[in-house]
Amino acid sequence: MTAAALMLLLAPVSGPATGQSAQQPTQSGAGAAQEQTIEVVPETEIDRQVRDIASGLRCPICQGQSLQDSPSELAQQMRDVIRSRLEEGQTPDQVRDYFMGSYGEWILMEPRAKGFNLTVYVLPVLAVIVGALGLMMAARRWLVGAGAPLAGPTNVDESDPDLAAWEDLVPR
């Protein structure tokens, strides 16, 4: 622990040839012996499944974070559980069922479209439909109103000598 802290303190002084070269392998001035390449490990099918399942499960000790997004120790251990269960040959649904068995449906980031949960899925759609219908009815009423002749001035005196002057000013 102390040694690591010392290394961190010394790193800026002794330059890129120390611990920093691990992060920046192409940095000039780093000793050839220190040069490291970052090996890109391709994501396996299991990795992809773990990521997929972890993204859909809630981290129990966080606020609104998924297991995939949480850096907590519990979330990390739970990701390990997902992985080992997949490696044992369980299907993603079986893994999710295991977590639902211990934490309940609460563990799912998105509630299943079943029973009372349906309100979450149905109500917004229903509200949009009802709103659209209401708007349509209102629009129809407005259009019917627009069809009627506009009430213009009724007491225009055509013989008014000033009228011609105004009509020249107002473009038609």
Add this chain to the structure above:
Amino acid sequence: MNWRRSMIGLAIALPVIALLAFGLTRDPAQIPSPLPGRAAPAFELAYMDSAADSVSLADLRGKVVVLNFWASWCLQCRVEHQDLSAAGTLYGPQGVRFFGVLFKDEPENGRRWIRMMGGQSYPSLTDYRLRTAIDYGVYGAPETFIIDQSGTVVHKEIGPITFAKLREVIDPLLEREATQ
């Protein structure tokens, strides 16, 4: 505004208000556990004070088991400590097995905490990889599980448990045992 229009407005608004009012009556911290009524997940955990020895749920079949997940960093655990320890002293001779399970903590910290709290009447176990905590659906400390003689979870307490609550759950289990 005519009465018909206000009735339609009410018919739409009332269910929404009722739904929101229902939401207010629920405590978001009390997440219902699916465990009570089901078989307790099996475990085999080493003792905090002697890592060479372990205990498994199968060894405890026929006994009432109280499993309390706790940690030295957990403030609420201090609240329940006296009650749990007293219940351990009362029910230990009657065959009830109390165990603490250290949750996200080191044995060293756990031992120091117990010394500071003036001791504990029952042993604690370690769960380094949190497998037992995950099996039991633990999301914080303290959480207490009470398991009956047949290995079924009968109660889960989220947050500090009281002496009265422990009596309320354990006494009927012991009575049932006595009459059988």
